[in-house]
Amino acid sequence: MAAKGDMFYAWTTNKDLADKAECGGAVTGLMKFALENKIVDAVLAVKKGKDLYDAVPTIITDPKEIGTTAGSLHCGTLLMSKLVKKYFNGANDMKLGITIKGCDMMGLYELAKRKQVNLDNLVMIGVNCGGSVSPVMARKMITEKYGVDPDKVHKEEIDKGQFIIEYEGGHKGISVDELEEHGFGRRTNCRRCKLKVTRQADLACGNWGVIGDKAGKATFVEICSDKGADLFNKAVAAGALKAEKPPEPAIAIRSKVEKAMFKLADKWREKDFKGLGQGNERLKKIMEDTSRCIKCYQCIEQCPICYCVECSTKKPYLVPPGVLPVPFMFHMIRFVHISDSCVNCGQCEEACPMEIRNSLYMHAIQQDLEKMFGHVPGVDMSLPVLALVEEPTERGRLASTGTDQIYDIFKS
Numbered sequence: 001m002a003a004k005g006d007m008f009y010a011w012t013t014n015k016d017l018a019d020k021a022e023c024g025g026a027v028t029g030l031m032k033f034a035l036e037n038k039i040v041d042a043v044l045a046v047k048k049g050k051d052l053y054d055a056v057p058t059i060i061t062d063p064k065e066i067g068t069t070a071g072s073l074h075c076g077t078l079l080m081s082k083l084v085k086k087y088f089n090g091a092n093d094m095k096l097g098i099t100i101k102g103c104d105m106m107g108l109y110e111l112a113k114r115k116q117v118n119l120d121n122l123v124m125i126g127v128n129c130g131g132s133v134s135p136v137m138a139r140k141m142i143t144e145k146y147g148v149d150p151d152k153v154h155k156e157e158i159d160k161g162q163f164i165i166e167y168e169g170g171h172k173g174i175s176v177d178e179l180e181e182h183g184f185g186r187r188t189n190c191r192r193c194k195l196k197v198t199r200q201a202d203l204a205c206g207n208w209g210v211i212g213d214k215a216g217k218a219t220f221v222e223i224c225s226d227k228g229a230d231l232f233n234k235a236v237a238a239g240a241l242k243a244e245k246p247p248e249p250a251i252a253i254r255s256k257v258e259k260a261m262f263k264l265a266d267k268w269r270e271k272d273f274k275g276l277g278q279g280n281e282r283l284k285k286i287m288e289d290t291s292r293c294i295k296c297y298q299c300i301e302q303c304p305i306c307y308c309v310e311c312s313t314k315k316p317y318l319v320p321p322g323v324l325p326v327p328f329m330f331h332m333i334r335f336v337h338i339s340d341s342c343v344n345c346g347q348c349e350e351a352c353p354m355e356i357r358n359s360l361y362m363h364a365i366q367q368d369l370e371k372m373f374g375h376v377p378g379v380d381m382s383l384p385v386l387a388l389v390e391e392p393t394e395r396g397r398l399a400s401t402g403t404d405q406i407y408d409i410f411k412s
């Protein structure tokens with residue numbers, strides 16, 4: 001019997017799913033089992049749309065259709081968390097199985113602590129994530145670095161540090177490090193991301209640490225909650241899933257890769273944040289870059305933390321309408337409201353038609369706030385810094401001390 005904290009190699013016993021899946025199909029097999037046995041009412045996962053650069057979120061209620069969601073789309077830069085709030089009433093009226101990467105999971109926690117998503121009704125199957133490539137970048141990179149027509153590519157994967165493509169006439173892999181040195185590769189927020197194994201989901205699944213004859217044929221599953229253990233045990237008992245204990249070196253290898261990814265992310269953080277400078281220099285850079293904003297609201301629309309019915313950026317006394325360049329107050333409002341909770345999902349940058357580096361700025365400020373207050377967003381239900389501040393108390397303190405610095409109130 002599996003329990004929270006246990007680790008397994010696992011794979012589906014359904015041959016059709018195994019053939020379509022990325023690494024043995026444990027994830028799809030578990031989702032199918034959960035649907036068939038009414039553990040969930042529906043599954044929210046990702047399927048291939050027009051081509052492999054087109055990752056489409058999809059809702060499945062018929063277990064026979066689950067095969068359409070098998071496989072990993074690394075050129076799919078979706079965020080699943082806000083979909084739960086927007087289209088499924090925060091999973092308040094239904095049980096939902098959902099496949100999530102680290103950023104999806106962090107977004108769900110941020111929404112849950114704001115009572116916008118009901119985690120009790122979610123079965124979260126996490127996938128490890130080394131990063132994703134934007135579809136536009138992927139096409140450009142495949143054309144320019146691989147010398148291949150992106151429309152001829154029928155499969156892509158990231159394996160042993162290489163981005164590998166299979167196309168009509170062959171296959172080719174180039175190391176991600178080399179690609180990124182030349183300005184290609186993963187999204188910049190992904191390079192800085194340190195949520196590699198989704199341990200705050202119910203199950204964390206990935207291929208790191210799968211070695212020997214099971215490589216590519218099984219998924220390394222870490223059981224992260226009692227809910228996850230229950231689903232896993234039931235699926236194994238019913239014969240839907242096969243599982244075995246991973247060999248000892250596998251656990252060490254997995255941990256080594258995760259640590260190497262942390263180191264790489266630290267390197268990118270240092271580089272990206274250093275480039276922004278500090279204080280006024282940073283502010284000037286942000287003001288200059290955001291002066292190109294056309295106020296399309298996409299950064300707000302996509303951000304998992306922006307869900308307000310009446311957004312302050314739309315209040316004319318704060319941001320006068322019809323003024324260009326858009327007053328900096330528009331961006332200030334977002335920095336003030338979001339920066340303590342930003343999960344660096346990259347959506348605000350990915351969706352920006354003016355290619356403003358929104359995610360970098362928000363992540364940089366979030367990191368400064370994390371150092372000051374110790375609040376780590378997206379990993380548990382602890383409240384963000386601003387939720388702990390009461391306006392009347394702060395006003396009183398400002399009047400009596402003449403400072404608007406709130407740091408001292410967090411000293412014990």
Ligand code: FAD
Binds near residue numbers: 021022072101129158
């Ligand atoms: P399958 O049964 O094939 O199921 C895959 C599930 O992932 C399906 O539910 C599918 O809908 C969902 N999915 C596919 N694409 C996306 C997407 N873009 N966003 C959200 N969900 C998606 N594992 C590692 O060990 N190291 C890594 O570096 C790593 N990077 C990954 C990067 C991405 C973008 C993704 C999506 C996955 C990554 N994984 C990584 C996980 C790995 O590729 C497999 O998903 C995992 O091992 C499970 O294999 P499986 O055969 O059980 O999954």
Ligand code: SF4
Binds near residue numbers: 195
């Ligand atoms: Fe993966 Fe992190 Fe990028 Fe999300 S932000 S796609 S979890 S690397």
Ligand code: SF4
Binds near residue numbers: 304349
């Ligand atoms: Fe994601 Fe941007 Fe919102 Fe941060 S501010 S959580 S990077 S959309």
Ligand code: SF4
Binds near residue numbers: 300313337
């Ligand atoms: Fe809410 Fe502020 Fe985001 Fe607007 S910018 S949706 S007010 S958090």
Ligand code: SF4
Binds near residue numbers: 295298351352354
């Ligand atoms: Fe401005 Fe870009 Fe946000 Fe649109 S997505 S409102 S252009 S910063």
